Amino acid sequence: MRHFSIRSLLLATTMVLSATTAAMADTPWTPASTSFPGSVRAGSREVPVKAGDETTIAIQRLPAGASVSVLHGVDLLTPEPLTVGEDGKLSVPVQVPEGIEDGFYPLTLVTQNPASVSQVVLKISHVVPAQNAEAFTLRTVPVGERAYQSALSADGKLFVTSARGPNDGSRLLRLDAATLTVEAEAEVALDAKGEQIGVFGVAVDNTHGKVWTSNTLAETVTVYDAGDLKVAKIFPEGSVQHPRDIVIDEANNRAYVSAALSPFVEVYDTETLEHVGQLQFVADRGRAAFGTTDLALDAEGGKLYSVSRDTPWIGWIDLATGKSTTIEVPQAQGATDIARDPVSGRMFVASQETNNVVVLDAEGELLADTYIGAGGVSVVWDAKTSQVFAAARAGGTVAVLDVDGKLVANIPVDETPNHLTVGPDGAVYLVAMYGVPGDKSQAGSVTKITTAQ
Secondary structure, three states: OOOOOHHHHHHHHHHHHHHOOHHHHOOOOOOOEOOOOOEEEEOOOOOOOOOOOEEEEEEEOOOOOOEEEEEEOOEEOOOOOEEOOOOOOEEEEEEOOOOOOOEEEEEEEEEEOOOEEEEEEEEEOOOOOOEOHHHEEEEEEEEEEOEEEEEEOOOOEEEEEEOOOOOOOOEEEEEEOOOOOEEEEOOOOEOOOOOEOOOOOEEEEOOOOEEEEEEOOOOEEEEEEOOOOOEEEEOOOOOOOOEEEEEEEHHHOEEEEEEOOOOEEEEEEOOOOEEEEEEEOOOOOHHHOOOEEEEEEEOOOOEEEEEEOOOOEEEEEEOOOOOEEEEEOOOOOOEEEEEEOOOOOOEEEEEOOOOEEEEEOOOOOEEEEEEOOOOEEEEEEEOOOOEEEEEEOOOOEEEEEEOOOOEEEEEEOOOOEEEEEEOOOOOEEEEEOOOOOOOOOOEEEEEEEEEOO
């Protein structure tokens, strides 16, 4: 879907040049940039773009006065070149044709002053309707801006992170998991500049009474005391590349932190609070390298699982030997999260680009590929009910699947899902970054999902 021919690109460029004004035709030739001289995004990550919709291509950081033309194949989508304003931004309207299939549609951008040719992909999705939602009860409470992740302790406390927002900054909250009442809030650690070290990922170490947080922007990890939420340890800033997910192996006093979009996982001793090593998912190099996102731990089997966001890999590392096994799964593009059933060994992978949950057996063989809606972002295995819960960010839903990947329910949540946590009693906790897309308050929330009585 992402490939295009040189012939098509030459034809497209010819059409653009023929459509420009006489003044532009007199402009001297300038060398084409090897990359787009700004940033560009087609469609939205917050709502699905469907057949027949009107959407936009959002362009930022282009020089004022630059002109932009957009093509699909050789079809010119902008009859006249559009000019970038003084703020360096440009919104290009795109009318999606009726009746087209879901998938990825490459669009070509041609700029002048400066000259460049680039490509952006528009993803078309469809909405999965609500199904059997009445079988579940939802209770929602606000928890601050850009809520990100949650983690459940053995004594029934839910720790929730809120990444840095435009108003309130970052938060680490402790809630009563039964009632969702906020019990305490940490005084978030400060960086070398005296600013908050934003908290993103979170995990609980019940053995030592600690809460581990990943600080993505500061590229470090901070440990808090679970009781009083005071800082127990701040690791050096810049010590871990783009830290994202954390899992705790309590039996072996280890914390594992994914260095997101790289093949590495940093290893910490949870007793001494020291960095003790690094693990690596070994796959093809270059553009096909493994780039970790979420982590899942098989404590009994001694394996650590992850998925690669930008390349279609899933993998696991033998924690006794450090050896990794990686398997290519073409059905999982933009993979973000992985969950596992410890009884069957089946793996469940949620992917943002392919909008699905892929079910694999213990060896990585494909068993099912289930469409859940736009932006599959998080997935958990509920051992109590033997079901899979998967959140679709742009779809604004939580899908429920059986162990074979069959969709048995789809629950609208009217918010922007980001992360799921499951408790031993079968309750599922959904962290939403914010509510209705475009809401400037960006107030995040936690929703407790339980089976209706």
